[in-house]
Amino acid sequence: MSEFTVSRRHILQASSLLLASTALPTLLKAQDAGPGGRLVVAADSEPKNLNPAIVASNGVFFIASKVIEPLAEAAFDGHDGLEPRLAISWVGSADGRSITFKLREGVTWHDGKPFTSADVAFSALNIWKPLQNLGRVVFANLQGVDTPDDHTAIFRFAKPTPIQLIRNALPVVSSVVPKHLYEGSDIATNPANTKPVGTGPFKFAEHKPGEYYRLTRNDAYWGKDQPLLDEIVFRVLPDRAGAGAALEAEEIQLAAFSAVPLADLDRISKVPGLKVVSRGYEALTYQLVVEINHRRKELGDLKVRQAIAHAIDKTFVVETIFLGYASASTGPVPKNAPEFYDADVPNHAFDTEKANALLDEAGYKRGADGNRFTLKLRPAPYFNETRQFGDYLRQALAAIGINAEIVNADSAAHQKAVYTDHDFDLAVAPPVFRGDPAISTTILVQSGTPAGVPFSNQGGYRNPALDAVIAKAAETIDSGERTRLYKDFQKLVVTDLPLINVAEWGFISVTSERVLNIADNPRWAVSNWATTALQP
Amino acid sequence: MSRALRLIRRRLLSSIPVLLIVVIMTFLLLETAPGDAVDAYLLSIGGGDANIAESLRRAYGLDQSVLARLWLYLTALARFDLGWSVAFERPVLNLITERLPNTLALMGSATALSFVFGSVLGIIAGSKPESIKDRMLSTISLIFYAIPSFWLGLILSLIFAVQLRWVPTSGIETIASGKTGLERLADIVRHLILPVGALALIYTALFLRVMRASMAEAWKLDFVLFARAKGLSRNRILLRHVARNAALPLITMLGLQAATMLGGSVVIESIFAIPGFGRLAQEAVSGRDAPLLMGIILVSAVLVIIVNLLIDLLQTVLDPRVGASEAMQ
Numbered sequence: 001m002s003e004f005t006v007s008r009r010h011i012l013q014a015s016s017l018l019l020a021s022t023a024l025p026t027l028l029k030a031q032d033a034g035p036g037g038r039l040v041v042a043a044d045s046e047p048k049n050l051n052p053a054i055v056a057s058n059g060v061f062f063i064a065s066k067v068i069e070p071l072a073e074a075a076f077d078g079h080d081g082l083e084p085r086l087a088i089s090w091v092g093s094a095d096g097r098s099i100t101f102k103l104r105e106g107v108t109w110h111d112g113k114p115f116t117s118a119d120v121a122f123s124a125l126n127i128w129k130p131l132q133n134l135g136r137v138v139f140a141n142l143q144g145v146d147t148p149d150d151h152t153a154i155f156r157f158a159k160p161t162p163i164q165l166i167r168n169a170l171p172v173v174s175s176v177v178p179k180h181l182y183e184g185s186d187i188a189t190n191p192a193n194t195k196p197v198g199t200g201p202f203k204f205a206e207h208k209p210g211e212y213y214r215l216t217r218n219d220a221y222w223g224k225d226q227p228l229l230d231e232i233v234f235r236v237l238p239d240r241a242g243a244g245a246a247l248e249a250e251e252i253q254l255a256a257f258s259a260v261p262l263a264d265l266d267r268i269s270k271v272p273g274l275k276v277v278s279r280g281y282e283a284l285t286y287q288l289v290v291e292i293n294h295r296r297k298e299l300g301d302l303k304v305r306q307a308i309a310h311a312i313d314k315t316f317v318v319e320t321i322f323l324g325y326a327s328a329s330t331g332p333v334p335k336n337a338p339e340f341y342d343a344d345v346p347n348h349a350f351d352t353e354k355a356n357a358l359l360d361e362a363g364y365k366r367g368a369d370g371n372r373f374t375l376k377l378r379p380a381p382y383f384n385e386t387r388q389f390g391d392y393l394r395q396a397l398a399a400i401g402i403n404a405e406i407v408n409a410d411s412a413a414h415q416k417a418v419y420t421d422h423d424f425d426l427a428v429a430p431p432v433f434r435g436d437p438a439i440s441t442t443i444l445v446q447s448g449t450p451a452g453v454p455f456s457n458q459g460g461y462r463n464p465a466l467d468a469v470i471a472k473a474a475e476t477i478d479s480g481e482r483t484r485l486y487k488d489f490q491k492l493v494v495t496d497l498p499l500i501n502v503a504e505w506g507f508i509s510v511t512s513e514r515v516l517n518i519a520d521n522p523r524w525a526v527s528n529w530a531t532t533a534l535q536p
Numbered sequence: 537m538s539r540a541l542r543l544i545r546r547r548l549l550s551s552i553p554v555l556l557i558v559v560i561m562t563f564l565l566l567e568t569a570p571g572d573a574v575d576a577y578l579l580s581i582g583g584g585d586a587n588i589a590e591s592l593r594r595a596y597g598l599d600q601s602v603l604a605r606l607w608l609y610l611t612a613l614a615r616f617d618l619g620w621s622v623a624f625e626r627p628v629l630n631l632i633t634e635r636l637p638n639t640l641a642l643m644g645s646a647t648a649l650s651f652v653f654g655s656v657l658g659i660i661a662g663s664k665p666e667s668i669k670d671r672m673l674s675t676i677s678l679i680f681y682a683i684p685s686f687w688l689g690l691i692l693s694l695i696f697a698v699q700l701r702w703v704p705t706s707g708i709e710t711i712a713s714g715k716t717g718l719e720r721l722a723d724i725v726r727h728l729i730l731p732v733g734a735l736a737l738i739y740t741a742l743f744l745r746v747m748r749a750s751m752a753e754a755w756k757l758d759f760v761l762f763a764r765a766k767g768l769s770r771n772r773i774l775l776r777h778v779a780r781n782a783a784l785p786l787i788t789m790l791g792l793q794a795a796t797m798l799g800g801s802v803v804i805e806s807i808f809a810i811p812g813f814g815r816l817a818q819e820a821v822s823g824r825d826a827p828l829l830m831g832i833i834l835v836s837a838v839l840v841i842i843v844n845l846l847i848d849l850l851q852t853v854l855d856p857r858v859g860a861s862e863a864m865q
Contacts, residue, residue, distance in 0.1 A: 040711070045580070048625045057581040133584035188595070194625075209624075209634060210811020212711045233711055238815065239806045241690055245705040248698045382579070411579045412571030412824045420575070432582060440583070452590075454575075455583040 036230045037534035039515065042243040042255040043234040046209065051193040052175035053127045056134045058284060058432075061526035062257070063234055064175070066215050067110075068198030071101060071120070071174040072167075074283045074435065074523045080167050081339070083521065085528075086115065086176055086199065087153075092163030096477035099166055103151040107222045109178045110203045117153040121145035122179035124155065127187060134439060135173045138165065164479040168339075168436035171283070171523055201227035201530040211236055221530070228517075228533035244268055244510075253512040253534065256525040260510045261384060262323045273513050278325060280519030281506030283435055284526065285334040288317070288326075288389060289444070290500040291418065291427040295460040298373050299425060303362035305497040308426075309348035310355035311396045317503050321388045326505035331490040332441055334433050334504040336522075342487040345494040355400045366401045375425035377404040381414055386428045389502070393428065420452045422460070431455045433504075437486050442470045445498040461498040540849055547848070551841045555834060559613070562833045563606050566826050572598055573622045573824040596622045609827065618831040623823030628831040631816060636835065638708055639805070639813035641724070643797045645732045647790070650739035655786055657740065658747020659779050665752040674748065677741035689734040689807040696730060703729050706809035731808040735801070739793060746789050750782040757781075784855055791847035795840045 043062065049055050052064045071087035087101040107115040128135030129142050141161055146154040155166075176199070181192045196204050201223060202215035213234040217227055235252055237243045243259040246252045248271055260268055269276045290308070294300050314328035330347065333340045364372040375397070379390025387408070394404040404426065409417060417423045432455075434440050443449060447462040469492060473485040493499075509525065511518060514535040521527050574592045578584055593599050597608075612619055618628040661673040680688075697705040704710070709723045754760065755778060763773045802814030813832065820829040 047580075048623065055581050059580065133581055133588060136585055136588070189625075206712075208711075209631075210815070211707065211709075211809075214712050231712075235707070235711055235809075236811070237706060237809045239706075239809065242693075242706050242807055242809055245690075245693050245698050249701060249705045251705055409570065410822055412573075412576035412822070413569065414571070415575040415579050416571035421570075450586040453583065453586050454578050 036228075037536065038231040038233060039229050039254065039529075039532065039534050040233045040235055040252040042237045042246065042252050042259045043213065044236075044238060044240075044243070044257070044259055046207075046213075046236060049193050050196050050204075051177060051190075053123050053135075053177045054131050054133075054187070054193065056132055056172050056175070058257070058526055061523075063213055063215075064196055064198075065200070065526050066202040066232060066528050067196045067200045067204050068175045068177060069200045069528060070171050071176065072170040073521060073527050074171045075521050076282075081522075082167065082170060086120070087170075087174075090163070090167065090170075092166075092477070094477075096160030096162065096475075097157050099155045099157075099161075099163055101153045101155070103153060104222060105151055107199050108220055109180075109199055110197045110218060111178070111181075112220075113178065113180055114150075115176070115178075115199050116150040117145075117147035118150075119176055119179045120153040121147050122183065123174075123176045124153075126182070127177065128173055131187060132173060134169070134434070137443075138169045138173050138439060160475050160477050162438075162473075162475070162477055162479070162482050164482055165436050165438050165474075169434070169439055171527075172434055172439070201528050202229075202232055205231075223530050226530040227528075228531060229529070232529065247271075247274060247510055247512070250512070253515050254509060254518070255511075256507065256509045258507040260508070262325055262508070265323070265325075265508060265510070268510055274510060275513055277509045277511060277519050278506065280509065280521070280524030282336045282522035284523060285336045285433045285504050285506055286383075286430045287329060287332075287334060287433060287501060288386065288503040288505070289429045289431055290393065290502060291424070291429050291459055292461070292497070292499055293422060293425050293427075293459045294462075294498070295422065296375070296425050298362075298364060299375075301362050302496065303358045304364070305500070306348060307355040307358040307362070307400060308397065308402070309497060309500050310351045310358065311400045311402075312348075312393065312500065312502055313350040313396065314502055315350070317389060317392060321385050321392060322503060322505055325508055326385075326503045329501035329504050331494045332444065332499075332501055333437060333486065333490050336504070336506070337433060337435065340437060340483055340486045340490075342490045345491050348494075348497075348500075352399050359400060359402075364401075370401055371403040372401040374403040374405060376407055376423070377426045377428075378407050378409070378414060378418055378424045379428040380418075380430060381409065381411055383430055385505070386430050390428050393426070415454050419454045419456065419458045422451070422458055429455065437489060438470075438474055442473075442489070445493055446470050457498065459498070463492070463496055463498065466492045466496070466498070540852060543848060543852065544845065547841070547845050551838075554841070555837055558833055558837045559610070559830055560606070562830050563609065563826060566821075566824065566829055567602055569821075569824065571824060573826070574598060576623070576823045605826075609830065613834075618834075619827035621820075621825050621828040621831075623819060623825035623828060628828050631828065632813075632831055632835055635811055635813050635816045638810055639798070639801055642728060642731055642735070642804070642810060642812060643794075643801055645728065646735035646739060647793060647797055649732065649736040650743055651786075651790055653736070654740045654743020655747050655783065658744045658751065658782075658786070659774070661744065661748040662751025662755075662778070662782065663774050665748070665755065670748065673744065677744045679741075680737050681741035681745070683738065685734055685738055686803045686807055688737060689731065689804055692730050692734050693807070703727070705730075706807070708810050727808075731804045731810060735797065735804055739797070742793070743786060743789065747782060747786050750785045751778055754778045754782045784851070787847055787850055787854065791844045794843040795836075798836050798839065 045059050047060045050060060050064045052060050052068055069085045072082040073085050075081060075083035086104055088104050089102045090099055092099045103117055109115055124145050129139040141157045141159045142155060143158045144156045178197055181197055182190055201218050201221045203218050205214040205216045207213050215232045217230050240261050243255045244264050247255055265276050268274055292299050298304050318326045318328055330343055331345045335341050359372055366372050380386045390406055394406055397404045418427045431444055432440060443456045445457050447467055449456040469485055469489050473482050476482040516533045516535060517531045573596055574589055621628050621631055624631055657673055661670040693705050696702050704727055707727055709727055715723050763777050801812055802818055805812040805815040817832045820832060
């Protein structure tokens with residue numbers, strides 16, 4: 001339960017802080033922060049569907065993860081990097097065709113009914129596999145779920161399925177909802193999707209559209225002496241400057257997911273009583289990626305792609321665009337996934353001369369105006385940083401004689417142009433690494449995904465060798481062998497550059513110093529907050 | 537008063553084609569914007585596979601042709617059914633009735649305040665055009681008029697909410713406070729001070745300038761000369777003759793402003809986190825939610841038509857020349 005706070009101006013104090021922080025939270029928890037209090041948190045969006053079993057997205061988890069629990073949650077340390085929630089153990093069979101989950105006993109739903117294996121079987125077969133955005137991929141081969149008793153669920157797969165993948169995916173794809181509320185109804189329009197009923201430490205109390213969500217303490221929660229808070233209120237603050245002002249005025253105590261813009265962090269970290277925390281997002285790593293349309297003749301040439309990679313100064317991107325709150329990428333798997341990460345891959349160091357030489361070699365000489373050719377560049381509009389990187393990339397490409405014309409669009413238009421109409425040459429995207437390459441990473445380079453799927457390979461790239469490695473890893477049961485295949489995967493991607501990984505970042509929380517026990521797991525912002533407390 | 541009644545009837549009849557054109561134009565405009573409600577939704581949830589997109593399009597009715605959808609919408613509208621918002625998964629009418637009062641409170645108070653202050657200050661400035669008083673008021677008003685509303689809103693919030701903590705930074709009322717009755721009203725007023733202040737400061741400047749300019753004109757007219765010749769006091773000429781005549785363009789301005797303020801509230805509502813109409817409109821556009829956006833535009837158009845009708849009626853009372861030709865036909 002240690003806590004590491006990052007404050008750019010307090011570097012000298014960091015060591016003493018680190019020492020103190022190991023003792024402080026437990027001490028304060030024991031003395032002052034007895035159970036109770038209302039934590040007010042900034043929320044920038046109001047998901048129309050709050051059911052994480054259907055919509056496994058961070059916007060939904062941010063609120064719903066306190067109400068509805070997964071089988072297991074990610075942990076900094078702990079067996080398999082997991083902490084048991086509704087399941088207490090998981091064992092895969094040798095042939096990869098079944099996984100046995102032992103479920104927690106004595107758990108009740110917020111409406112008082114007991115939680116049993118029937119709820120898990122129903123959620124898996126009727127929601128995760130057929131309806132959930134990520135579960136449709138992860139549970140594609142799930143055939144049935146046996147429930148020999150109330151606290152055992154045996155997942156049976158039609159094809160061998162790696163336990164490593166299921167394990168890594170559990171925190172994201174395994175939110176369990178009550179069978180008795182969903183059975184026999186139209187799941188997509190069930191009222192429990194907007195007023196969720198779960199087993200979590202907090203009950204859903206109310207949603208005042210445009211204003212707030214309110215969760216209240218679940219007195220019957222299975223966790224001993226948990227939760228510590230009485231209430232959590234998610235206050236809707238659509239304007240980023242507004243979240244910072246509300247923190248300073250002490251109207252809210254926490255702004256997660258970088259609700260306070262990076263540029264304001266330096267100033268706000270100097271406000272007494274507030275601190276900037278960059279831990280607690282390790283399993284939600286976002287990657288800054290240059291997507292490439294390989295249908296374009298010039299970009300189909302590896303030398304040109306290498307030249308573009310050499311033209312990008314990753315250090316500059318990290319220091320200037322992310323103000324240091326990011327790190328340079330080496331490949332498609334981020335450093336925050338140590339199980340799979342491989343640093344031993346080809347490196348495209350920043351080298352404008354080499355980039356120019358590569359382009360000359362490829363036969364694209366500079367014209368009279370100094371340009372070799374012109375590309376259409378579409379930066380994704382979802383983050384300040386993706387837009388700013390678009391501006392940087394245009395300049396970086398100009399230095400090697402490629403004229404990039406930036407096309408800006410809002411989210412829906414960007415999605416249509418890049419992922420459906422393929423109306424781009426280069427695009428800047430922020431895909432998420434979700435704990436295992438097979439969940440949402442291999443799809444970025446694998447061939448065969450139909451048009452219209454966001455955050456997938458829509459650049460027309462096809463590499464049979466890479467496709468083979470991805471397909472093999474998808475059915476390799478042995479975790480060691482599977483991990484080795486993903487190391488090959490990283491090498492192949494960095495060698496052939498279907499896309500260019502530039503940087504990877506987690507989000508930043510700004511909180512009042514009164515909020516205790518935050519960031520104690522790598523998906524903290526989207527976990528259940530049962531141990532979070534508020535110092536009076 | 538039959539003149540007024542005839543005016544109302546004529547206006548109501550002529551507003552029907554106006555509303556129809558507004559609806560169709562909005563629909564087609566949103567249709568030409570790239571990306572649809574499914575694209576917007578899929579991005580907000582971080583993606584999904586191709587079959588999800590397809591089944592969502594079917595569920596939203598987006599697999600039908602443009603004309604079929606427009607016809608469906610119009611026939612529903614003829615039954616006073618505003619339809620279903622796909623971005624919120626709720627009936628459009630519920631969303632609008634939930635948000636509209638907030639915006640009306642914000643807009644109404646800002647317009648009323650700026651109209652009162654603007655006209656009073658305009659009279660002061662216009663009482664002696666080109667005097668020091670006039671020049672000072674005109675300069676200050678020009679400065680406020682030139683300031684973008686979002687900037688003014690943020691600065692006011694930093695000073696009065698963050699530094700001085702006199703008022704809350706944002707919201708329409710204290711969250712989950714359980715307040716009722718007068719106590720709740722006082723809470724809402726406290727929350728509205730900054731956003732109303734930001735809007736009113738800017739629009740006061742506008743009314744002030746219109747009032748001042750039309751007073752400067754009025755001073756030069758013959759009836760002022762006549763009033764002077766009659767030996768009326770300066771104050772009497774100022775208020776009874778100059779100001780009264782100068783107020784007519786101000787009333788027209790008020791009608792025009794009503795439409796502008798519906799649009800201007802988007803920015804202020806976002807900064808101050810007020811769940812209002814402007815923010816709803818913005819969410820409808822970014823979610824490509826055609827029924828919701830059309831509902832918003834339709835209700836806005838109706839509001840503007842009503843306000844302008846009221847203004848015209850007021851004009852017929854203040855100025856006998858207005859509406860006379862319409863009434864005679």
